[in-house]
Amino acid sequence: xxxxxxxxxxxxxxxxxxxxxxxxxxxxxxxxxxxxxxxxxxxxxxxxxxxxxxxxxxxxxxxxxxxxxxxxxxxxxxxxxxxxxxxxxxxxxxxxxxxxxxxxxxxxxxxxxxxxxxxxxxxxxxxxxxxxxxxxxxxxxxxxxxxxxxxxxxxxxxxxxxxxxxxxxxxxxxxxxxxxxxxxxxxxxxxxxxxxxxxxxxxxxxxxxxxxxxxxxxxxxxxxxxxxxxxxxxxxxxxxxxxxxxxx
Amino acid sequence: xxxxxxxxxxxxxxxxxxxxxxxxxxxxxxxxxxxxxxxxxxxxxxxxxxxxxxxxxxxxxxxxxxxxxxxxxxxxxxxxxxxxxxxxxxxxxxxxxxxxxxxxxxxxxxxxxxxxxxxxxxxxxxxxxxxxxxxxxxxxxxxxxxxxxxxxxxxxxxxxxxxxxxxxxxxxxxxxxxxxxxxxxxxxxxxxxxxxxxxxxxxxxxxxxxxxxxxxxxxxxxxxxxxxxxxxxxxxxxxxxxxxxxxxxxxx
Numbered sequence: 001x002x003x004x005x006x007x008x009x010x011x012x013x014x015x016x017x018x019x020x021x022x023x024x025x026x027x028x029x030x031x032x033x034x035x036x037x038x039x040x041x042x043x044x045x046x047x048x049x050x051x052x053x054x055x056x057x058x059x060x061x062x063x064x065x066x067x068x069x070x071x072x073x074x075x076x077x078x079x080x081x082x083x084x085x086x087x088x089x090x091x092x093x094x095x096x097x098x099x100x101x102x103x104x105x106x107x108x109x110x111x112x113x114x115x116x117x118x119x120x121x122x123x124x125x126x127x128x129x130x131x132x133x134x135x136x137x138x139x140x141x142x143x144x145x146x147x148x149x150x151x152x153x154x155x156x157x158x159x160x161x162x163x164x165x166x167x168x169x170x171x172x173x174x175x176x177x178x179x180x181x182x183x184x185x186x187x188x189x190x191x192x193x194x195x196x197x198x199x200x201x202x203x204x205x206x207x208x209x210x211x212x213x214x215x216x217x218x219x220x221x222x223x224x225x226x227x228x229x230x231x232x233x234x235x236x237x238x239x240x241x242x243x244x245x246x247x248x
Numbered sequence: 249x250x251x252x253x254x255x256x257x258x259x260x261x262x263x264x265x266x267x268x269x270x271x272x273x274x275x276x277x278x279x280x281x282x283x284x285x286x287x288x289x290x291x292x293x294x295x296x297x298x299x300x301x302x303x304x305x306x307x308x309x310x311x312x313x314x315x316x317x318x319x320x321x322x323x324x325x326x327x328x329x330x331x332x333x334x335x336x337x338x339x340x341x342x343x344x345x346x347x348x349x350x351x352x353x354x355x356x357x358x359x360x361x362x363x364x365x366x367x368x369x370x371x372x373x374x375x376x377x378x379x380x381x382x383x384x385x386x387x388x389x390x391x392x393x394x395x396x397x398x399x400x401x402x403x404x405x406x407x408x409x410x411x412x413x414x415x416x417x418x419x420x421x422x423x424x425x426x427x428x429x430x431x432x433x434x435x436x437x438x439x440x441x442x443x444x445x446x447x448x449x450x451x452x453x454x455x456x457x458x459x460x461x462x463x464x465x466x467x468x469x470x471x472x473x474x475x476x477x478x479x480x481x482x483x484x485x486x487x488x489x490x491x492x493x494x495x496x497x498x499x500x
Binding site for chain 1: 263282344
């Protein structure tokens, strides 16, 4: 009984929305072209699992590959900037500026620059992840305890040891924070790129469905897109926990 | 004095970095190093300032910036209101948190069909914008409302303050720094929401201009629209950073 109560206290908002949605469709007698009921959306999902799964898989792949490349590029450039005061001073403000502009506005430009294909989609996600990673890892490297670098040198450590024992522990947890912050935006960027370029994946499916007013399909795509976003976010959280256990 | 020269040093280097970036943009455009789709910066600026296109840009800017403003203000208002509701009615709190988290997990695009059904197409941009801002502000306000410590609360109760006084004199001022940080981070979100909303068939706006320029190979127009959006977003972001610094100086 108490578990039912906890469940209800946690999920009353979500249940409420679903009930309102179904009630509104039933009572107002709206046409399915305007607003499909939750039940008809679920039945479309159950009837065409293959289409949904292949599109979601493709979007997932774009998001994960883009995040990986963006992360690697961000950490490499942050390390390069850390080795030189001049480079750091030149690049950090630019990184801050680029990490605070609305990245989705750049999608049309990148689509034209790089062409309409899957590599462009991956590049867009990578760029969305790159700038925050650069800023966060850079901040982590700046906050090394004063003189720790000198201490390592005095104690006779090799550059490789310094990198492994001093630089990486400072950089990696911050990189994971950047990853957690950019992961939801990465899925959004992937879907929007697919939508604008009309290639394949969830974004394309969405555009195609909305174009022919197949509202069950459009709502179904929304649900699958949400699940994809939640899975990517969950993976990132799990990765962050493992990395923190190892590096902190 | 040392500190000031350090800050000066950073400022100068940063300015040089931005200048270099603009210079490289110009260079790549002039010599067509990235192909025909990368125009020089000067071409884009001339394109924007051409009086013949003034009406086009002013109309689009008017539509988009109105959406951003409505979305931003509405999002802040709802975010603060719902966070306060959670504070006043602790029973509702866990359910509210889950609901807001689910709303946030839904990618903004996925919400478009709902708005297309519920409202007229020109209302989609401010609505999506408001939703993004709402999440940011809700999270910032709830974490800010936790900032008042137990001992402060005890002092207020011991001195006989009622719940309303405690809220306005203690919890709200304590939440202000977090709220302002949230308002700063919500600025790009408000722009993203408005642009994405316009991609779903609004009748005018900078987002619409971007998509049609992209599809019709109007390269200077495309870059101009993107430049206007990013510059506006950055300027407001900078302004909010200043406000944030003021508030942190006063309330923390």
